Amino acid sequence: MRRRVELYDTTLRDGAQAPGLSYSVEDRMRILHKLDQLGLPYIEGGWPGANPRDTEFFRLATKETLDHAELVAFGMTRRAGENAEDSAILRDLLDAGTETVTFVGKSWDVHVEKALRTDLDEGVAMVRDTVRHLRAQGRHVFFDAEHFFDGFLGNADFAIRVLEAAAEEGAERLVLCDTNGGTLPSEVARIVGEVHARVDGVPLGIHTHNDAGCAVASALAGVEAGVLQVQGVVNGYGERTGNADIVPIAANLVLKMDADCLPPGAVERLTEVAHYVAEVANVAPDSRQPYAGRFAFTHKAGLHASGVARFSEAYEHVSPDAVGNRRGVVASDLGGAATLKMKAAEFDFAIEVEAVPVVLEQLKEREARGYTFELADASLELLMRRASGWTQPFFVIDSYRVHVEERVGDGDAPLAEATVKVRTKGSRHIESAEGHGPVGALDDALRKALTNDYPELRHIELEDYRVRVLAETHGTGAVVRVLIDSSNGERSWTTVGVSENIIEASWEALTDAYLFGLLHPREVAEP
Ligand SMILES: [Zn+2]
Structure with missing residues (x-):
């Protein structure tokens, strides 16, 4: 039987802690609906009361109709020495009006004594009273045990006491958080196993950060050791090195671990969703992101790439179609007609036999002048089209x-x-x-x-602009090469321009960037 895993997205709360990110209320609403359409069961929307934007978001978002997801508000325990009934933090959390609430509490004894400056009994009582109060108000309660793994290694009995207190009062998930992100996957698996043995009856969750580069691996190790819920952020945004990226987590769960965590057809939309969230976040999509990155299925030309064309399973861990991505070939050595035809096929462009030598000739001539087409696939496609007699109609x-x-x-x-x-x-x-x-x-x-x-141009963003001065090796003065990365929110492309004049080189890359965008408009309209 397929094992059920519950995905819990915190793009809008923990993910919004990433340096340089700032979502408006409208941005949050767009992401909420996009993730709901993907079929995620839980979406954490923010921390009501922590800032006015989060509060306003919940006021509006709780009126929205969601097809799959439940919107969750986030908060923390009552303060030390305070009654839960008097807690302003808990009042704000309840006022958000969600049926499910998640709150964070301390499970590392050192933090209770040093940060809260209270004793361990009060540390446990803060968690216990908070769950009791939230349950008394009719809410489903998930408990995020902060610094759980460090806490367990330091004082396992205290860390377990905190979980037990939450469980006894009716918390429905006990989420073990690797807040500092330094725990290795093997250690996560071992500790999850021990917690399972000691705390029975309430499903566990896992929340990991990427400080040791292991966030996704640790989340999956948690699943293998028996957690039900996995928390993550689209594209792994988050404080410091980020949170666990829910994109490869979901892809691995569905494609490699046969887990039941998304509705049928959803995993094929992961690439689109990753790019969409990057667009709303106003961050250039990570071209090396596992599964969804632009280069995730891009092969270096040569033997390997021609092998891919014949027998892709030998070179790709999954098919790019499985996650809605596309295969690519890096055209570093375009000397051969075979590579060129492969590139044309990648562009869905039927290159005519007579055009092949023309393209090869033009490529050679341009590369001698300082052009590079290894990354500038959009310029290469335009060159192929032009060499085949195409003139752009735009x-x-x-x-x-x-x-x-x-x-x-x-x-x-x-x-x-x-x-x-x-x-x-x-x-x-x-x-x-x-x-x-x-x-x-x-x-x-x-x-x-x-x-x-061409109103569709408003979707196109110039993501990056790089200039290199090339040495005077081509019989001319020094030339400047400009590479421009552009994105329309669904896909990214690169164009190149070369000239002795930096403005002319930039103009060439710029006009080709727009031309390519017009040639390949977005497939998916705004949600
Ligand atoms: Zn976190």
Whole structure:
């Protein structure tokens, strides 16, 4: 029989602790619905009372209809020496109005004595009273035992006493937290096993952090040792090195451990969901993320890649389709027609036989001038299409111009001003934009000029811009190579430009980035 595992998402609470992340209430609502559609059973929405945004989110989110998920509010125990009935923290938690609440309490004796400055009996009572009070208000209660693994190693009897107190009062999950993230998977498995033997009757959960690079492994070790609930964050965002990434956790559970944790068809949407959350978080998607990363199924060209084309099982641990990702080939050595045809197949582009030598010739010539197509797959696809006689139907650039002015001594940064003249679908657009840098100003002006006719461009973000000055080895002066990474929230692509002039190189990479985005619009509309 398939074993049931309960996924508990904390993207909106623990995951929001990541440095540089800040979700608006609207962002949270979008993520909530996306994760609900994925079929996650529990979504922790935040800590009501801890900040006004979390409180406001619960006020609105509890009115939303969810298909699969239950929204959970998070809080902590009553304070030392306080009555649970008088606790403002617990009042805020209850006021959020969710049927299930999770609260965190200390299970490491050192923290009770040093951080709370109270005795161990009071430490246990704080957990006990908190569960009792929340249960008396009719809530389902999950208990996060903070620093559990460190606490268990330091004073196992106390750590167990805390769990027992929560269980006796009616907590329905005892979640063992590796709060410092330093516990190794084998140790997690051993301790979960011991807790199982000592605390009976209440399902366990696991919550891990990635400080030792083991968060996903430890969560899975917890499952193998018998926990029911696994807590994680989409893309592993979180404080320091992050939380356990629920994307590979879910993929491993379904594809490798035959666990029942998501509705049928959901695992195929993991790549899309990972990219969506990155987009809302305004973070460039991690191209090396297991399962969902852009390079997760990308093979280096050569023997290996041609092997993949024939017999993918020999080179891929799962099929990219299984998680909604795609296979790729890194085109480091495009010398051969076979590699080129493989790239064309990856682009879903039927390259004509006569075009192959033309493309090879152009590639050779461009690489000699400093282009690289190893990462710039979007530029490669455009090159193949152009060499096959394709002309893009979207826009014609008449001219572009940028100038940078510094009024010396005025105390302001130099100002760049760009003007772009473009024809689209028969009409001519002249747009200007200002910015602190010339490339940013050009990007804004071009985007303005095109968005009238192509509103889908608003989904495209330029994620990264890299410049390299290449040595004077090509019979010209030093040339500049620009690589631009772009994303439309579903997929990412890279374009390249080369010139002795950095503006011209940037412009080439920029226009190709938009062109590629128009050629491959998003498949999934906004939720
Ligand atoms: Zn945590």
